[in-house]
Amino acid sequence: MRRETAFKVMSAAALACIAAWTAMIAGWIPAFAAMAVFIVAFPVFVIFLALWWMYSQGKEDIPFIGY
Amino acid sequence: MIGYLVSATFTGLLMLGIHRKVIARIQKRPGPPIWQEILHTLKFSFKSTWVPATASRTLFIAVVLIGIGIWCAALFVVTEGGSVLILFGIYMLHKIVEHGYGLSSGSPYGKFGGVRSVISATSEIPLFVTIAAIYLFTHSLIISDIVAYQAVHGPLLLSVPPAAVAMYLVLLSKMPYGPFSIVESKELVSGYKTEHFGVWRAGLEVCNGLKTYVLLYAAVLIFIGQFPIWAMLALMLALLVSLSFVCALSPMLSPYDSVTVQTLATAFMIVYIIALVVMA
Amino acid sequence: MYEHLMENIGGPVAFALEFGDIVNYFSPYTLTLFILAFAFTVLAVVSRPERQIDIAFGGDAYTAKVITLQEMRFRRFMAIACGLASMGAMVSGDIFNFTLFTSMVGITNVGIVAAVRNRHVLNAAYEYGIVAMAATLPLFGGAAIILATTGTLSIWELSSGTWTVPAVAKGLLGLGVIGEGMAPFYAAKAEMFRAPGAPYVIMCSLSSLLIFLRVIEIIITI
């Protein structure tokens, strides 16, 4: 994955969170709908934020097998 | 709400740091600084990351997302006063996330961690009896009803102490370095976490932070009651320190022994509940 | 406090899906469990199995176990069947229907590891299969006692408080579900986990945890 993709996904998740939050404060959507959005978008945000910072700095490897 | 989610994560991580510090001090070690776990999370999110060549890619990544997602849901259930059953369901399903971590990479160490986590599947069974005992008193499992009940009748901790003990056992089995944390035993390298490094590990740490916060908050809420946030935090801290003492002073049980101890505790609780029902 | 007793346990029922007398209901609790079962079923569909690495102890050699396409297809089919059965058990509003889904979970769990060519895993699966088969006796026995003593099987009706379900029926239901792989009868399931094919093997544990969580709700409700 490229950094730009990670950045796009991260911002989309962040936007979804903020939009749901604003809509909930304004009373456009019920609280549980906003929570559902958070539950889906927050993990995506966390992971892709970190991926945007750092991804594919090494190449794939077989697992640690304890030598 | 977003602010609460983020601050809960960091508070949970800080509490894990305090847990480590207290254990270290009891064992006469200097121990890491209390913000070590927060630093860990940040550090891991800057480390180089890829998916191991042997891993089941989709599952490898998906469990990280599911892990954070279910504990977000648990946080909302607790703060919005939903059903306590949902919360306990999420406690149990955290096991599945652990299995996913362990099995998805193809590494033998992860696999051992995953199998250990199946073996420790009893650690949540005392929860069932806790729920039943609470229900006998409150006639409702909605958290807001339980809180309302306690506002009238006093804390459940005093009415059903054995249920509180069972809950304490569950908390203990979820804390790192405890007598029941057989999935984190040192001979397993890092157990189910072995192959989740870099960003994936940071995600796992976020999940752990949220988990610690939710577990402690829920325990205080269900057995003592609702207080202003500073008092809640103080009570959670007190609970955490008591857990750290137990963790610091007790050896880790062997995998099957930890299961037997928890099963016996459950059996004792079942007898207690039958006695309660017969008396009523 | 809600009006209906059942809603004090799993939360207010959002909507119900009727199949004649079998009314599946979605409360926050059953919906949460349903979504989790669904999510892991989707994962079993879309993810490929991992290549499990084995170390030969005492040497430097290590080997990767490869799952053949034919085996993978069959195990995926079983994992999906298992996911569907658990989804059904999660939302079922009828005791007998729930027990049927539970016994289907038991059979599919054996199916998930049946294709593995590993003697140890197969032995464990065999023992598990026998217990799962025997567990249908308390399961259906419990359902039968409930029907005989109350005349109805609908969880919604039973939770209205007008019926007294004998404690032994509840105990039988609980024991039946515990026999499907919960502690203290978990030993075989833990060994079945040694099989390769993570997305499918996870369904074994997930399904038994989910039906256990559901039967707790049922036992408290009725």
Add this chain to the structure above:
Amino acid sequence: MIISRISQILSDFENLVPLFAAACLCLAVIGILTLPLAYHEAQLYPKTIDRASPLDPYDRGGTPFNATPVIAQYPENSPYLGYVTSYLTPFSLFLAENTLHLGTTIVSHPGGILDEILHNTRGLDTVVETSILFTAFAIAFYLFRRDG
């Protein structure tokens, strides 16, 4: 120590069946001690058996393509309650009229399944029952043909 001895027994899956049998036995003894349980007379799914019928014991009564009185939990969910009672294919009908053995197998004639679905309003049960059967067959077939 007693704990490690218990865990040794629990950890061996060879002991699983005896352990589960013991648990069932304990519960059965408790169940027998709590007898008698009251039988509820007003059953939802009453059944009268006509031993003389060729469809015995699956004959639910009533004439085909006519409404039969049926008790249901939620009659509002089954608008065609009791409408199809025992639909038989011409061949099944021929067998039913000339022999006494058609009723001995539930799915040997189409009436069996339709009867369960529409007459007794528990359609999803019938679907799940057959799915269990098919799953079990699928496992058996796969294992039998795997090395072929």
